Amino acid sequence: IIAITSGKGGVGKTLLSANLAAALARRGERVLVIDADLGLANLDVVLNLQPRRTLHDVFTGRATLDQAVLDAPGDFQVLLAGSGLIEYSRLTPEVREQFARLLDTVRPRYDRILLDTGAGISDVVLYAISLADDALVIATPEPTSLADAYATVKVLGLQQGRASMLLVVNQVQRPGEGRQIATQLQSVIERFVQLPDGGRIRLQPLGEIPTDASVRQAVQRRQLVMTTFPGSDVAKGIGAIAARLAALQPPSARVPAPAVVALPPDLAPAPEPVRDDDAPAAVPSGAADTA
Numbered sequence: 077i078i079a080i081t082s083g084k085g086g087v088g089k090t091l092l093s094a095n096l097a098a099a100l101a102r103r104g105e106r107v108l109v110i111d112a113d114l115g116l117a118n119l120d121v122v123l124n125l126q127p128r129r130t131l132h133d134v135f136t137g138r139a140t141l142d143q144a145v146l147d148a149p150g151d152f153q154v155l156l157a158g159s160g161l162i163e164y165s166r167l168t169p170e171v172r173e174q175f176a177r178l179l180d181t182v183r184p185r186y187d188r189i190l191l192d193t194g195a196g197i198s199d200v201v202l203y204a205i206s207l208a209d210d211a212l213v214i215a216t217p218e219p220t221s222l223a224d225a226y227a228t229v230k231v232l233g234l235q236q237g238r239a240s241m242l243l244v245v246n247q248v249q250r251p252g253e254g255r256q257i258a259t260q261l262q263s264v265i266e267r268f269v270q271l272p273d274g275g276r277i278r279l280q281p282l283g284e285i286p287t288d289a290s291v292r293q294a295v296q297r298r299q300l301v302m303t304t305f306p307g308s309d310v311a312k313g314i315g316a317i318a319a320r321l322a323a324l325q326p327p328s329a330r331v332p333a334p335a336v337v338a339l340p341p342d343l344a345p346a347p348e349p350v351r352d353d354d355a356p357a358a359v360p361s362g363a364a365d366t367a
Contacts, residue, residue, distance in 0.1 A: 077179060077189045078242070078321075079112070079208035083224025085195035087216050088246040090122050091291065091301075092314070093192035098150030098302040099318035105187040105327045107152040108145070110178075112204040113194035114171070117157035123148050124298035125156065132158040135174045141181065150300050155182075167199040179207050187327035196224075197231050205232065210325070212242040212282070217249070217257055226261060230269050233277040240278050244317060246285045254284025280324065283317040285310055 080093050097107045111119040111131070120127060127146060133139035134155075141155075148154045182189060191208055194201045205211050211232055215225035225243075232238045243261070245254035258281040265277050290305040301310050 077183065077191065077208040078210045078212050079191040079193055079205040080212045080214060081193040081201065081205055081228065082195055082214045082221070083197070083226075083228040084215075084218075084221045087195075087214055087221055088285070089195070089214055090119055090192050091295070092214055092244060092246065092285070093190050094119065094122050094148070094150070095300055095302045095311075095314045096318055096321075097148075097152040097190055098300050099315050100188055100322065100327075101151040102302075102315075103318060103322055105322070106185075107188050107190065108155065108182060108186045109148070109152060109190045109192060110155045110182075111157040112191040112201075114157045114200060119154060119192055120156045121298065122295065123154065123300070125154070127156045130156050130158045131178075134178070135171070141178070150303055153186075167203050171200075172203060175204065176207060197228060202231070202235065206236055210240075210242055211238060212244060213279075214244045214246055215257070215261075216245065216247040217253060218247075222257065222261060226264055229261075229265060229277060229279070233269055233271055237271065237273075238277070239271060239275050240280060242321075243279045243281045244283060244285065245281075247287045248284045249287055251284075251286075255281060282320050282324075283313060285313040285317075 080089050080096075082089055093109050097109045100107050109119065111117040113119075114131065117130075119125075125146060125148065127144070129139035129144040131144060134141050134144050144155055146154050146156065179189070191204055193204050213225055213228055215221045229241055232241065243258055245257050248254050248257075258279055262279050265279065269277055271277065286309045288308055288310040290301055290308040291310055294301045294304050297304065301308060302314060305311055
């Protein structure tokens with residue numbers, strides 16, 4: 077399980093989550109992307125999906141997990157969250173337990189699970205990251221993004237004891253800029269951050285994604301860059317990131333998925349009938365988290 081996160085919003089978390097999943101699926105992996113931005117989800121916008129069942133319905137017992145998991149363009153699966161749900165703006169014991177059990181349930185069914193988290197270091201975001209095996213921090217060359225990425229790495233290191241984190245630099249202007257930024261960020265971390273055990277945090281750069289007009293075009297079309305513009309520099313960059321990730325962390329042993337994937341009976345209340353008018357309305361196309 078990999079949590080894709082950032083300090084600053086709008087740096088391309090959702091773009092990377094969706095397209096990285098497609099790139100990993102091309103390599104033969106069975107991938108699930110969970111929209112872990114529980115209250116302000118937008119993965120459905122990027123993928124042009126209009127789900128009738130969401131993670132919220134699973135948590136409240138109005139749908140089974142099997143009903144909520146959808147096939148996405150790019151040959152991977154998604155579990156979408158709702159948007160504008162004030163009850164997920166803070167972390168309650170109930171949400172903690174439900175989310176943890178959800179991941180325990182889906183973990184054996186996939187080679188890799190990507191958590192598309194919200195931005196920042198709220199308790200909801202930090203808890204979602206704490207459930208992941210690895211944290212992937214995405215940043216851009218902008219000073220504000222780098223400052224927030226540093227703060228995120230520091231908090232994850234000190235609060236969760238993470239001595240190693242993955243890094244992707246998005247929106248680079250020239251080849252090699254991502255590696256340069258990773259080196260600078262690593263230098264600052266080594267100088268100012270020390271773990272409780274006296275160790276240091278090590279960043280593992282996975283690659284860089286260039287600034288490219290194809291990203292805006294794909295987002296406006298609500299399509300994946302990997303499928304719409306497979307020959308673009310962005311698609312090539314994400315493909316290279318997927319290859320490095322697969323080499324660094326081979327996919328977990330696959331367990332055949334059952335015909336019906338369901339949460340344990342005690343995870344949520346008994347399901348209630350779902351009416352057609354329960355389906356969420358379409359989200360405006362401008363709400364996506366873009367690169």
